[in-house]
Amino acid sequence: MWVTKMPRKSKSKSKSKKKKMSDDKKTLTDWISGKWIENIRKIRPPKKAKKLKLPENVHVVQELSAQELHKKIHELTRKLTKDILTKGEVNFEIPTRSAGNVIYDEVNDLLLLGNKTFTRSLLSLRSARESAMTMRVLELIHYLIEENIHATKREVYYNDPALFKEQSNSDSIIEDIAALMATPRDSLHVVAAAKGAVIGRLKFKEGGDEIDCTKQGTGGKSITPFIDTITDIESDAEFILIVEKDAAFLRLAEDRFYNKYPSIIVTGKGQPDIATRMFVKKLQRELRLPVLGFVDSDPYGMKILLVYSIGSKRLSYETMFLATPDIKWLGVLPSDLDKYNIPKSARLKMTPADIKTGKLLLKEPFIARRKKWARELSLMVQTKTKAEIQALASHGFRFLTQEYLPQKLETADWI
Amino acid sequence: MWVTKMPRKSKSKSKSKKKKMSDDKKTLTDWISGKWIENIRKIRPPKKAKKLKLPENVHVVQELSAQELHKKIHELTRKLTKDILTKGEVNFEIPTRSAGNVIYDEVNDLLLLGNKTFTRSLLSLRSARESAMTMRVLELIHYLIEENIHATKREVYYNDPALFKEQSNSDSIIEDIAALMATPRDSLHVVAAAKGAVIGRLKFKEGGDEIDCTKQGTGGKSITPFIDTITDIESDAEFILIVEKDAAFLRLAEDRFYNKYPSIIVTGKGQPDIATRMFVKKLQRELRLPVLGFVDSDPYGMKILLVYSIGSKRLSYETMFLATPDIKWLGVLPSDLDKYNIPKSARLKMTPADIKTGKLLLKEPFIARRKKWARELSLMVQTKTKAEIQALASHGFRFLTQEYLPQKLETADWI
Incomplete structure (x- = not known):
């Protein structure tokens, strides 16, 4: 379905282009109705608002x-x-x-x-x-x-x-x-060192080299800390998917998920470093795409989402450049465990430290403001149950790419 | 100089080729005499010995x-x-x-x-x-x-x-x-997750995608954990350089060191994971190239070299597939600190734990067998002084790529 979509105009004052990639292959599949593309487009960030008249001396x-x-x-x-x-x-x-x-x-x-x-x-x-x-x-x-x-x-x-x-x-x-x-x-x-990786429907230049992220095998492209050397960003993706863990990234890469659901997949391999956060922000800023987060269903996974979304707690000069506003929490939602029949044996008991962290997070203004996040987090703390992304493998290795994510996208099941 | 070198025949029974890359650029520089290439070729691993007649039931x-x-x-x-x-x-x-x-x-x-x-x-x-x-x-x-x-x-x-x-x-x-x-x-x-990266004069296929490691910007290519999907390895490099730290990897990548000294540069970003070690072993096995190690001048850096060389201490079924035999210790050697006039302020005092680790390492048979390694390690423990790779920046950001490494290679200053 994505081959017929309307091209989006690129952001003004940006070198990036959102154009049709030359090497596209039609990858229509029967088991996808295409509802997901409507869902995703509804949460596209607005084109940039006009600049405000700035107060003096600012x-x-x-x-x-x-x-x-x-x-x-x-x-x-x-x-x-x-x-x-x-x-x-x-x-x-x-x-x-x-x-x-x-x-x-x-x-x-x-x-x-x-x-x-x-x-x-x-x-x-x-x-x-x-x-x-x-x-x-x-x-x-x-x-x-x-x-x-x-x-x-x-x-x-x-x-x-x-x-x-x-x-x-x-x-x-x-x-x-x-x-x-x-x-x-x-x-x-x-700059600071980096450990993130990217794969998917994305092309850019890095230090003059043309990088095609559809042709990066399964390991993907290492994200450079020299973010300013990244230019000429092009993509026909519909969304950016942030993945907490390398294992899920590899599953998505091996199944070429990004060709079925035109997307850009980024992993920080755990807690994301500064370069990975700047990279995601730069992609969102230039391409104006929705960003979905896919993390473990535990307080640590939630913290990772928050680091991408609002930076570290200390609102410093530096961290404010790194926040990607309005990330949607795609999964693993605490309510997914019942909804997708994750067997009890694949769920984990939260430790007292987990529960304490969860309760502290519930008091954060950022969580309180997002009522649906707070509701899911409350459910987690009440049931004292957490689960890793890999718990989805209890329905088979490919449940993630062939059923879970498609259904989430088809039903706009993010918050 | 490397454009005129004799092509090496590839290892038998291997899909890999050591052929001339099509996009070579001549990158001769005046400040390199070319002695290094003789030095490096002297330590090339032998072509594979003939298979022994195996004992029965083995x-x-x-x-x-x-x-x-x-x-x-x-x-x-x-x-x-x-x-x-x-x-x-x-x-x-x-x-x-x-x-x-x-x-x-x-x-x-x-x-x-x-x-x-x-x-x-x-x-x-x-x-x-x-x-x-x-x-x-x-x-x-x-x-x-x-x-x-x-x-x-x-x-x-x-x-x-x-x-x-x-x-x-x-x-x-x-x-x-x-x-x-x-x-x-x-x-x-x-497989296990991976965090390593590679850049340099290397091409291969990964899951069918052609990867050209001369065109990977500064971040390099993320090493896939699916090492068996890597095929058709080609290279005109003279050696493989293992770098402990991302920062040094980035400096080498940004200066395109691998074009001046045709090489393949790999980093495990600290302690190398299994995939990175398998990758290095696979490269050495297929390309039959010398492997040089470049780590911090401290017991931890030495341990990283050992993990690549002999695997973890427990000689398990698994780790024996991961060892890259005969890695040369290129630097930072404890004796380099005086030889290259690293200022006192850029050297660090070893902690009691460092000294203890150093002394324990000296007792290891693997170290004892390599007399030159033992001598350097003794010097480190005696002077109670360690130094990071980045200490070389005390002579300027590019001292590493423009003076230190060239001189090391020109004078065969590895052990």
């Missing part, structure tokens, strides 16, 4: 190209040099990264930085060391940008361990510079 | 195709059925998996199974449950083979949790059946 935090950042660094250094010559002092005015000064506009998916700043003076005894470190990190980032390469936080630290003394010092300075440049950290070419 | 454990295994399962079940009808009893004769009955022939890289067996009778009260589980697992494996799909151990367990009760029971039966069929576990299509 800056939009946005990704910068290497060229833009390079220019900004040079402007800053010119200003600093001029200050030395004319005023005889060098001050950094760095926006504070506290919650009060960072506003997330959920409707427009924008991060705004207020006008609260603090001063770091090279001539003050108190902040001379911080200023020296700031200059040093700025120099290192300038090098990364000029060479067009990337580095981890740890490598930045090791470039001058005698100066930084502890990695936490260079890490903190890196975030300061990100705020100073009003850009997320990865635009500074400073 | 079976070679070998990979089986789905077709071969399918045939063996049918033969076994026919025999069992016949036994019921003629003898009125059903006995499994299962080779014992104890060290005494499993011999590893290092010269020929062969695993041999002796003629010690134990009997599992369906009619004995003592082993009726084990026999029932054996039949059930055999049935599940038969299904996997017929459908040509793969599953994890956990999924096998969940197919009948009421029967197996604990996953350790189904796991043990799976290993029994592997021994019964004289084949490694992955030939049964039962």
